[in-house]
Amino acid sequence: MPIYQLRCGQGHEAEVVQSFTAPLPPCPSCGSPTRKIPAPFGIAGLAARRLPPPAEAMPQTWRGTYEGNRDYLRELRRTAERRQALEERHPELAGDRRPVLAHEGRFAATPLRAGDPLPPATDTARTDTRGGHHAHRHGGGNGRAGTPPC
Numbered sequence: 001m002p003i004y005q006l007r008c009g010q011g012h013e014a015e016v017v018q019s020f021t022a023p024l025p026p027c028p029s030c031g032s033p034t035r036k037i038p039a040p041f042g043i044a045g046l047a048a049r050r051l052p053p054p055a056e057a058m059p060q061t062w063r064g065t066y067e068g069n070r071d072y073l074r075e076l077r078r079t080a081e082r083r084q085a086l087e088e089r090h091p092e093l094a095g096d097r098r099p100v101l102a103h104e105g106r107f108a109a110t111p112l113r114a115g116d117p118l119p120p121a122t123d124t125a126r127t128d129t130r131g132g133h134h135a136h137r138h139g140g141g142n143g144r145a146g147t148p149p150c
Contacts, residue, residue, distance in 0.1 A: 006034035013037070036092050052083035054095055056111070060103050 006014050008027035014034070016025055024034050058076060059065050066072050087094040102112040106122060 005037050007037045008032045008034050051093075052079045052086060054083060054093075055080070056095070056100075060100075 002020060003015055003017050004024075006016060006024060006027070008030060009032050010027070010030050012027050012029040014028050018025075024036070026032060027034050058080065062068060065076070096113060098113040098115055100111045100113055101116075106119075112118070
């Protein structure tokens with residue numbers, strides 16, 4: 001009998017040993033419905049090298065596609081189609097399907113997806129070596145119009 005790793009909507013995880021035809025049991029912690037999640041050992045090794053990458057790992061910018069290189073884009077499309085077919089057969093591999101709204105700048109490490117709360121903005125003003133903010137131009141002050149005093 002196979003061992004399945006299960007996860008509920010609340011994020012609780014459990015393992016169960018049962019026939020693949022048996023219905024999934026409810027979460028032992030909260031009783032909500034569960035779904036199968038891929039086991040780490042099932043994806044590692046040779047099989048993982050053959051898996052097409054998820055959409056998040058595909059190039060996201062024009063520069064990432066070698067400025068729209070036709071051959072590279074054709075191969076990316078084939079890879080995306082293989083990944084889509086794989087996810088249709090194994091929905092537990094699909095991951096987060098919400099659209100990505102922002103993926104550059106402050107969202108490079110963790111993309112902003114539809115439905116995510118907007119994190120607080122960081123101070124983007126430049127600071128010079130003396131500690132003063134210089135995100136704008138000064139109107140003068142050293143006797144020459146249009147020239148910053150510093």
